[in-house]
Amino acid sequence: xxxxxxxxxxxxxxxxxxxxxxxxxxxxxxxxxxxxxxxxxxxxxxxxxxxxxxxxxxxxxxxxxxxxxxxxxxxxxxxxxxxxxxxxxxxxxxxxxxxxxxxxxxxxxxxxxxxxxxxxxxxxxxxxxxxxxxxxxxxxxxxxxxxxxxxxxxxxxxxxxxxxxxxxxxxxxxxxxxxxxxxxxxxxxxxxxxxxxxxxxxxxxxxxxxxxxxxxxxxxxxxxxxxxxxxxxxxxxxxxxxxxxxxxxxxxx
Amino acid sequence: xxxxxxxxxxxxxxxxxxxxxxxxxxxxxxxxxxxxxxxxxxxxxxxxxxxxxxxxxxxxxxxxxxxxxxxxxxxxxxxxxxxxxxxxxxxxxxxxxxxxxxxxxxxxxxxxxxxxxxxxxxxxxxxxxxxxxxxxxxxxxxxxxxxxxxxxxxxxxxxxxxxxxxxxxxxxxxxxxxxxxxxxxxxxxxxxxxxxxxxxxxxxxxxxxxxxxxxxxxxxxxxxxxxxxxxxxxxxxxxxxxxxxxxxxxxxx
Numbered sequence: 382x383x384x385x386x387x388x389x390x391x392x393x394x395x396x397x398x399x400x401x402x403x404x405x406x407x408x409x410x411x412x413x414x415x416x417x418x419x420x421x422x423x424x425x426x427x428x429x430x431x432x433x434x435x436x437x438x439x440x441x442x443x444x445x446x447x448x449x450x451x452x453x454x455x456x457x458x459x460x461x462x463x464x465x466x467x468x469x470x471x472x473x474x475x476x477x478x479x480x481x482x483x484x485x486x487x488x489x490x491x492x493x494x495x496x497x498x499x500x501x502x503x504x505x506x507x508x509x510x511x512x513x514x515x516x517x518x519x520x521x522x523x524x525x526x527x528x529x530x531x532x533x534x535x536x537x538x539x540x541x542x543x544x545x546x547x548x549x550x551x552x553x554x555x556x557x558x559x560x561x562x563x564x565x566x567x568x569x570x571x572x573x574x575x576x577x578x579x580x581x582x583x584x585x586x587x588x589x590x591x592x593x594x595x596x597x598x599x600x601x602x603x604x605x606x607x608x609x610x611x612x613x614x615x616x617x618x619x620x621x622x623x624x625x626x627x628x629x630x631x632x633x634x
Numbered sequence: 635x636x637x638x639x640x641x642x643x644x645x646x647x648x649x650x651x652x653x654x655x656x657x658x659x660x661x662x663x664x665x666x667x668x669x670x671x672x673x674x675x676x677x678x679x680x681x682x683x684x685x686x687x688x689x690x691x692x693x694x695x696x697x698x699x700x701x702x703x704x705x706x707x708x709x710x711x712x713x714x715x716x717x718x719x720x721x722x723x724x725x726x727x728x729x730x731x732x733x734x735x736x737x738x739x740x741x742x743x744x745x746x747x748x749x750x751x752x753x754x755x756x757x758x759x760x761x762x763x764x765x766x767x768x769x770x771x772x773x774x775x776x777x778x779x780x781x782x783x784x785x786x787x788x789x790x791x792x793x794x795x796x797x798x799x800x801x802x803x804x805x806x807x808x809x810x811x812x813x814x815x816x817x818x819x820x821x822x823x824x825x826x827x828x829x830x831x832x833x834x835x836x837x838x839x840x841x842x843x844x845x846x847x848x849x850x851x852x853x854x855x856x857x858x859x860x861x862x863x864x865x866x867x868x869x870x871x872x873x874x875x876x877x878x879x880x881x882x883x884x885x886x887x
Contacts, residue, residue, distance in 0.1 A: 435795060440801075441799075441800035441801055442800075442801055443738060443801055444738055444741070444742060444796045444799060444801045444802070444808070444809060445792070445795050445796055445799055446741070447745055447749075447789075447792045456734070457734045457737070457738075459737045459738060459740075459741050460741045460745070461740070461741045461744040461745060461748075463716070463744065464737055464740045464741045464744055467737070467740075468737050481709070481710045484710070484712045484717055484720070484721050485696060485697055485710075485712060487712075487714070487717045487720075488697070488699070488712050488713045488714045488717045489697060491714040491716065491717055492700055492713070492714060496700075499752075503756070507760050507761060507773065507777070508760060508773065508776050508777050508780060509776075509777065509780035509784065509785075510785075511780070511784055511785075512780070520760065520761065520773050520776070523761050523762075523773070524760070524761050524762065527761060527762035527764070527765070531762065531764055532762075532763075532764075536700075539698070539700045542688060542698050543697045543698055546694075546697060546698055547694035547695075548693075548694055548695055548696055548697045549697070555697070556697060
């Protein structure tokens, strides 16, 4: 089952988006990988479109994929952020080695993606992913207000509770005293939320009730591989992806 | 690693909700399990609340859980629907046996849950999960209109494409010619959507462009274990869970 070929990330060139979760795992593990977002000219976009339009995969082994991020590794083609993370996490030493631990870590990653990434995305697209933000601005304001007031503190408090529980072990990490891909997911969520909702996030940071979550964000950023990556040109700027800055949504809760 | 104890499903008594995906896997496999939704009197709700309020797990091994469905199996406590499905699928012969296949099946299950369950839920709660439907009725109508017009056909067409691809193998199933938990997930999604959006779903069925998806729904319902389950009192009626019927959201696309 050894696959000594580089990983291939297929993701939209442009904003970091959901692809960023995959990149952080690959970067932390110093894995060899290609990224369509880094391809020259039109090449990356064309590769993404071939998957989205269903031209590939056409190998009879892998089911068609609906949307990026997509990971290609040798013969295997898989989609869905948490699924790719789990695959890479197991291979790259960023999941738990114990079978039960695998599922505990996966639950944490899924919960962070649900509440701190998918719901954040829905704050600027509450009505329809296919419509422009401008066509759902009123609804966005209503949703973002609820989000920063109720949902964001709820999820941040949950992760603070996880980090304070005995199951997190020693050190800054979520589970078993060791860095896993769930930590990298939470880092990216907190990072994106700081960009999208600076007022709400600095209020939470000032209040001090989520100190362990903010410490985890800091600890991930200090990892040698991650720190080098964040300074590199490979780390894209937030723009029109999951985490977007709109002044009118930057609500003080 | 053998755990010869019954599975314990912790889920809200009342609507089938997300817990239903877990039940279908357990029922198809004829696995021994308990279900808080079936507990006498107040007992089931109290058990759910103990997890939601963080009283349990307090074992120092399992991280706190945020929301049901939760699965307890011996010492292991895990949350998140797709995570529980993956755990059970592997143990109960409803995932692929091949390591790569595990991730292919998981991607299909995650995609169905995203587009045909989570997005359907958001049609009656587009602004805030904590508000009543009545407080987001206007936005719900707008979201449901987009959903039945754009999103629902998109996801249904995707699964029709998967079922028509060589990777699905022979027979009615999504992957490798064998029933997996992804098929059970798609069954429940189609079933719930037929309840929630009867006009849109019968239009899709009449048009005949998604015949393979509707055949899969039929084929799952005919499985001996599932058929017996669907007729039993354990199968709860749709009410105020993920799939709800509101006349004003039953839009003819």
